[in-house]
Amino acid sequence: MTDQPMEEMTLVRATIKGDQQAFQRLVELYQGPIYNMAYRMLHNAHDAEDAAQEIFLRMYTKIETYDQSRKFSTWIFSVASNYCIDRIRRRRPLVPLDDMAFALPSNEDGPERLALRGELRDTVQRALATLPDHYRLIAVLRYWHDFSYQEIEEITKLSESAVKTRLHRARKMIAQALDKQGGSE
Amino acid sequence: MKCRDIRKLNTQSPSDPVTAQLVADHLLSCSACADELGELPAIFVAPPSAIPPPNLTAKIMAQLPASPAIAAASERRVTMRRRTAWGGIAVLLVSLLVFGAYGVLVDSSWPAHVFGGVESTVGRAVLALTLVGKPMIAAFGTLGGPLLLGIVLVSGLSVIGWRRLATPPAAILVEVE
Structure with a gap:
């Protein structure tokens, strides 16, 4: 992650003053990463879109609480990860994730399907879906968004050892899930 | 250069x-990559990204x-209304418990007398509670205790069981740290 971009801070300050154009620019900058995170966490294009909208509305409402001495990306991912975990808890599936992972929708329409077609995407998403929520969140932050351990600590409010342990376990679980998929194909 | 570029x-x-x-060079300054080197499945080195819908x-x-x-401000109003509603429910439940317990153990009419007797609206409400x-x-008293x-x-047993499942074995912590 790079240092705080100047443009980003200007946009944040303008948004706090009520400039909707500035907020629109922030949405354009972050819609890809936030949608991507929601998709990885919720496994569903419709839920991911809905979640991304809600996350940006929360961001707009709470932007005055953002501490400008911290990285903006860390703050918005913190809002997004809290929202995704809450949403997963509210719609807790009645079947174990292990079972759900291999029954993910494969013929859902939508623009992201066009860009995400292919065996690689399905394999990765199925492996990711086998992880418990808190492990999945940390794996997504690390491997999709390239956050450092320290940034993941700030986003998730976990200790360094907890982040390391969860990532280590996530990697093991991902490897096991990939082995299982390889074995079953 | 980012960690995922280095991994790739x-x-x-x-x-x-x-x-x-x-x-x-990267590994010297990045403990995360040092931990992950050789352990990350190749398919997760630079995983594919999802594209948001164009009209998002x-x-x-x-x-x-x-x-x-x-x-x-609107959110604060909603939060305040929600807190007020929950506060009202809590006061109602506590009143039911306190007045009910007093009624069972001592006297049913005394709480109403304190609030103006059954002639007053508040007294009648307290009597009803x-x-x-x-x-x-x-x-x-008869069923609740057991x-x-x-x-x-x-x-208690569930919490103990869950903590045992959720806490990683010491061996893993040592291995990671």
């Missing part, structure tokens, strides 16, 4: 001396309140 380079051309030097920004902007301050609370307290004990026991 390392997977694509690990024997290239330039790549090897880049990876080695427009949908968000269409729902936007006039300003963050207005949105925050006492009369509704009494059977609840009586039922709790039930509560059972709930505490089951909850």
